[in-house]
Amino acid sequence: MIEPLETPLEPQSELRDLLEAAPDAMVVVNDAGTIVLTNSQAELLFQYQPGELEGQQIEVLVPERHRHRHDGHRHGYGRNPRTRRMGSGLELHGRRSDGSEFPVEISLSPIETERGALVCSAIRDISDRKLVEDELRGLREAAEADRARLAEAQRLAHVGSFEINLVTGERWWSDEYWRLLGLDKTLGPSRELLLSTIHPDDLAETQAIWQRVDGGESVDGVTFRIVRPTGEVRWTRSRMRVETDDHGTPVKIVGTTMDVTTLHHAMARQREAEINFSLSFEHSHVGLAMADLEGRLTRINSAVCSILARSESEILGKRMLDFVSPGERGDEDLMARLIGNHGRYRTCSATTERALVTPNGDVVWAQETISLVRNEQGDPSHFFLQLQDVSDRKQAEDALIHQATHDPLTGLGNRAFLSEKIDQVLAHRAADRVSVLFVDVNKFKVINDARGHAAGDALLVQIADRLRSAVRPTDTLARFGGDEFVIVCEDITPENAERLAGRIVDATRAPFDLEGQQVYVTLSVGVVMAEAGDDAETLLRKSDVAMYQAKERDRTHVAVFDHQMQALASSRLETESQLGGALERDELRLVYQPIVDVHTERTIGFEALVRWQHPSRGLLAPAEFMSIAEETGMILAIGEWVLREALMQLQLWRMDVPGARDLFVAVNLSARQVQDPEFPAAVARTLAQTRAEPAALHLELTESMVMSRSDVAVQNVTALRELGVRVSLDDFGTGYSSLSYLHQIPAHTVKIDRSFVAAIGEDNASATSIIGAIVGLGRALELDVVGEGVETPQQVEELRRLGVRYAQGYLWSPPIAPAAAQEWIREKAVRDSPSA
Structure with a gap:
């Protein structure tokens, strides 16, 4: 490090003492912009080691680009002392040793020496003040945009604002300003x-x-009292800013005034408390002590005796390290490092926490602050110690750490705890001996919605207890979030990991008791064995992928991760991201399958089916993207598009194509649409926009859609029927609740599931019986019955015999494009005409 000055200041030691006594960061710079002297506050503020700044250019602390951007001058750091700008309140940006920048306020003062002029800078961190200024500036800007909203905000914050137009003399006070002063606006x-x-x-x-303000000076933070007409005295704090035009001429004064009465009284009480604290310092719980350079205590107060539970004679002459717990020795070289610090400051300090042992063996956690005091010559003189009992805080910190890393409902570790645990295990175990099991409760949302959140929480607690009993003592069980749990296994083989997953699934086969009622749930478990290079995030992602594969399995509910799963998950994610813009890019298409009268072969309507014309994968069937649309919520927008597109196409056919006047169009609904309270209104709007007859629209839903939230679904179906829309139950006969729910659902049509129709050609007597039963039920409830998936003449003949009147399937036509469907209608109309 270069010498800061060629000759000492007059006297340099006194200047250094003055700098150290200053409450702000102090930096002394010569004509060349070189830092020649700083105090410890400056090094603390800018995060430099003692003495490290001396000899460096001022640009390391106050970057030149900020000084130029401020007003085009170097703010007192120039080479010519006659042109240097002195003064206070210069707001610039400081730069710490790590490169981070923050706003500062700089006051510059000249110092004359025998060797030339210097500049002394007092630097203060104004980050907090800037934040407050930015907030108030935001309030003022909001006021200009919306006076009414600002008035409410000011009322709530007890902040009034005012403006004075210096050109016109016009004045404006906000409503809150009038209220604050207690005056009548008139x-x-x-x-x-x-x-x-x-x-x-x-x-x-x-x-x-x-x-001062009239002279063009902005004023910040002025506190004064006002007396309201009622005699009430209030404390206020005002800020006034003078705005100028392009020529620098003041044109407006804007300001804010805040009622700080409560704050003032609080500060007054605080000052009173500080005085009382000073008077009772000797009796404080904060221990104060002095020690020689070897650390031996030479003077203590009663608080030190209380903390150590020893008399003064038992403590004096000993070091603090003599009372530290052997297992918590802490930083034993702290004092030596302070003495070895060759910085040229009178004091330097360090703080540590130590576990101290009392004579009866109790451990007291104490925060110890050690300050090295130097004599007039700058040599180490003695140490000043502050000792504070922080045992309660340590206990609170331990409790907070536990709260931050554990789930309050189940007491299990949470996601943060889990990630740290996995990384720890991977760091100390061979990767191929570490396994992560991702556990999900199937259909938990259904139970939560049906029984309420309290019952859902109770179920999760019981599941957590069963999982605890299923895992090994060395395993770590955590709640990942919601209805998901994760198990981290050490020293386990792939076979044993899979066996553990099976035990976990078996642990929930017995029913759970929720308020006296038995509830059955199943689990899906994804298993992954760690590989070299895996971390916590990777293992959790892989096990999550495996868990979703397990959800698709009807029996085992356990899946072990392989990389093909990852590829499928990536493909699914890609499909999801691309599906979001399919509507905007006009990539969705509708195809139409005819529905015919099996006795007359006459076409009575079409079922509209959606396809995705993917730019690279070609025409995609609904199975490749509709489940994703359902899960992500995109199904609502897609469903609305399908409904509007199908009705518009039907209207075109009815107007332009002979024989299409009485056709209807059937549109499939999703579970989200059926459960959306706003769906009937959306259907009504679409009917109005397309001018379609309500009876020409058949909406198809499955019984499972109604069962999941029967109250909302039944209300929606009833509302749709009241609109005049016809409702069809699709895939009828495949659910266990068909008969019990059918009389509650105001439907017009039931559609026999294609699996029963397909079984007709296999001499399946039970399928024929089920179809006959459905037809009989339809007659009893006055419902139309439609057979789906008809592919052979034998099937249609049997449907006729059983009394099914309507059907659709590849026997007549696959789903076809709108143009082909239009030709279909024309051909059928010609074929069925009397002259044909």
């Missing part, structure tokens, strides 16, 4: 009216401040 704002409210003891100072 009086009209004026300087005289404001000054009439100022407390007599503050009037002269306030008038002087207004003179």
